[in-house]
Amino acid sequence: MTLDSSHPLDARLNWSHGGGNMIELIDITKKYKQTEAVKNFSMYIGRGEIVGLLGPNGAGKSTVISILSSLIEPTSGDVKFLNESIIKNPQPLRKIIGIVPQEIALYEDLSAEENMKFFGRIYHLKGAVLQKKIDEVLQQIGLMDRKKDLVKTFSGGMKRRLNIGVAMLHDPEILVMDEPTVGIDPQSRNYILQTVKRLNEERGMTVLYTSHYMEEVEYLCDRIYIMDQGNLIASGSKEEIKQILASENTILLKADYWNDEFLEKLQGIPQVQQMQVDEKEVTLVVSKEINIFSEVAHLADETNIQLRSVHIKQVTLEDVFLHLTGRALRD
Amino acid sequence: MKGILLAKFTSFIRGPWLFLIFTGMSIVFTLIIGNIGHGFDRIGVPITGDESIKNSAIGKALEENDVYDFAWREKDALEETVRRGNAEAGIILEEDGYEMIVGIESPNVRLIEQTVAELYAKIFREEAVLGLFAGNEEQKDKFLSDYHEAMENPVFTIENQTFQSAESFIFDRGLHSIFGFTLFFVIFTIFYSVMPILIEKKEGIWDRMILSPLKKWEMYIGNLVYSFIEGYLQILVIFFAFRFLFDMDFHGKFGEILLIMLAYTFTIVSLAIFVTAIVKNTQQFNAALPIVAVSMAMIGGAFWPIEIVQSEFLLALSKINPLTYGMQALNDLVIYQEPFEVVMMPVSILILMGVVFMGVGIHLMEKRHLQ
Numbered sequence: 001m002t003l004d005s006s007h008p009l010d011a012r013l014n015w016s017h018g019g020g021n022m023i024e025l026i027d028i029t030k031k032y033k034q035t036e037a038v039k040n041f042s043m044y045i046g047r048g049e050i051v052g053l054l055g056p057n058g059a060g061k062s063t064v065i066s067i068l069s070s071l072i073e074p075t076s077g078d079v080k081f082l083n084e085s086i087i088k089n090p091q092p093l094r095k096i097i098g099i100v101p102q103e104i105a106l107y108e109d110l111s112a113e114e115n116m117k118f119f120g121r122i123y124h125l126k127g128a129v130l131q132k133k134i135d136e137v138l139q140q141i142g143l144m145d146r147k148k149d150l151v152k153t154f155s156g157g158m159k160r161r162l163n164i165g166v167a168m169l170h171d172p173e174i175l176v177m178d179e180p181t182v183g184i185d186p187q188s189r190n191y192i193l194q195t196v197k198r199l200n201e202e203r204g205m206t207v208l209y210t211s212h213y214m215e216e217v218e219y220l221c222d223r224i225y226i227m228d229q230g231n232l233i234a235s236g237s238k239e240e241i242k243q244i245l246a247s248e249n250t251i252l253l254k255a256d257y258w259n260d261e262f263l264e265k266l267q268g269i270p271q272v273q274q275m276q277v278d279e280k281e282v283t284l285v286v287s288k289e290i291n292i293f294s295e296v297a298h299l300a301d302e303t304n305i306q307l308r309s310v311h312i313k314q315v316t317l318e319d320v321f322l323h324l325t326g327r328a329l330r331d
Numbered sequence: 332m333k334g335i336l337l338a339k340f341t342s343f344i345r346g347p348w349l350f351l352i353f354t355g356m357s358i359v360f361t362l363i364i365g366n367i368g369h370g371f372d373r374i375g376v377p378i379t380g381d382e383s384i385k386n387s388a389i390g391k392a393l394e395e396n397d398v399y400d401f402a403w404r405e406k407d408a409l410e411e412t413v414r415r416g417n418a419e420a421g422i423i424l425e426e427d428g429y430e431m432i433v434g435i436e437s438p439n440v441r442l443i444e445q446t447v448a449e450l451y452a453k454i455f456r457e458e459a460v461l462g463l464f465a466g467n468e469e470q471k472d473k474f475l476s477d478y479h480e481a482m483e484n485p486v487f488t489i490e491n492q493t494f495q496s497a498e499s500f501i502f503d504r505g506l507h508s509i510f511g512f513t514l515f516f517v518i519f520t521i522f523y524s525v526m527p528i529l530i531e532k533k534e535g536i537w538d539r540m541i542l543s544p545l546k547k548w549e550m551y552i553g554n555l556v557y558s559f560i561e562g563y564l565q566i567l568v569i570f571f572a573f574r575f576l577f578d579m580d581f582h583g584k585f586g587e588i589l590l591i592m593l594a595y596t597f598t599i600v601s602l603a604i605f606v607t608a609i610v611k612n613t614q615q616f617n618a619a620l621p622i623v624a625v626s627m628a629m630i631g632g633a634f635w636p637i638e639i640v641q642s643e644f645l646l647a648l649s650k651i652n653p654l655t656y657g658m659q660a661l662n663d664l665v666i667y668q669e670p671f672e673v674v675m676m677p678v679s680i681l682i683l684m685g686v687v688f689m690g691v692g693i694h695l696m697e698k699r700h701l702q
Binding site for chain 1: 341342345534540
């Protein structure tokens, strides 16, 4: 478990004695003209794992994915696949990787089946083998009955499912998914999460899953890396990361409205380490040893705020992110 | 590569609208501005004279002239037309001569006068010859037809040729419009067929292909061959339409024109790749396309003959414009009837430009993609 970028991560420790890692990113930095998109980032992915890469938009997740999948070269650092650097020789990795880009990487004027044929052919799949594989994948992603329809007639969720499907045609060993559920309805989102889980459980497929939805990562992933502004700010298993807040409580206040006076005074309480304000909710991170309920109730009275509820929340990854960065993940 | 072509052509068949619009616009603009199907524009020349001259051989011959549109007017109207500058000259016809009122001194005025003078000379000569004839009426007809035949088939012929200088040029509005609008509108078709590369890169289709066993050159060739075929198909449709629907014979150079167009299409595909490599997104591409296409057409001689452009700066710019060489090759071949070896010069420049644009364009694209 690691708490901040100054004292990076367990990953570096783990692969030194872990052995079976498929992919390792070692001290990766990627600089563009003006900005440093990724700073000294390290991670490893073991065979059969689902690893989550969490962070808000602009954290550097997509850059990490592009470097990991050999699409762009890092400014410094190395990427290893089965202990061999892929920077000069990416071919072995490319054979076993399937990528699901954040955008819908499909031809809108072609049908689902035609798209599958196109992406299958570029992997040299042909004839009956290709057709069998297409039918199998379409069945998995639940689009068998829409296979003849043009992609442009699909809903956002269906396009996302097909986007995943075409990455699975050549039976990749590792699936890299860059925010695969952005902008879709809850049903499609569930469908995708279940599909990923099934692929991992039934086929042992290794998955790198990036998202800024904490609950998805919590549901799917064995281990998690959290990024912010190009830095790795925490990593480990879900439990390990939540332990970061073992000495703190997350308190959720609910009311119909807030006023500035209340919020200012609330923030002024010395024991409040972090505060996140939403329309009808305020999330506070405070030390576990201290009871601030009476103080909050007194402040509400004083500033004419009618509290509807006050309760201590189960620690979530969202709370950890808030704690580490002072910001909500979706800011 | 076959897969890329198949996907592109399937998309094309499902949405050929841009292609059809630009092909249609080429044909319609050429028909309207090139005045195709109405012959060429005849220069209007007002003439006046009394009834006897109207019904005379001179009057009839002027009415039937193919080059100038001699139109009968009252004398006052004729003078007014010339005075206002609506005609370069007018002619007052009489039995034994003519009087010419000149409004604008131009090469046309001399040619008009030459036409009328030749006509009078011919009639006077015929009358003089008939005046010397001493036979009866029956023999007179025979004599006249023998005379006409002798005039049409002389013992020897004299051919006049004029020197061609840099300042002189021939302008055939119909052919110029076909060439100009075809070369202009095909730029849009080709650019819009290359633009999906930008979208495919942004959306990750390109990344998927890079990670697949597909070779980089196959990706480029697949895309470029498709753009080339779509652009060339548009050119074929336009030229075949004018050749077979509007019966233009292109002075017998139809096959050679299509050969030249192969080089031009290649160069424009390369230019499209170059522009695609420079711009960052489709918005920039959409802004750059009309600027590139219209300025190329303006300084390359697609809208008007480049010979009338005086600015040294614009003429210098036209030297790095593929459209200039496309027009030059077509004009040299069809209008100036130059041999194909002469036409090879602008064609070679086109191919060279194509190679340079393609090389630099692909290099820039690759560089940006790796960053």
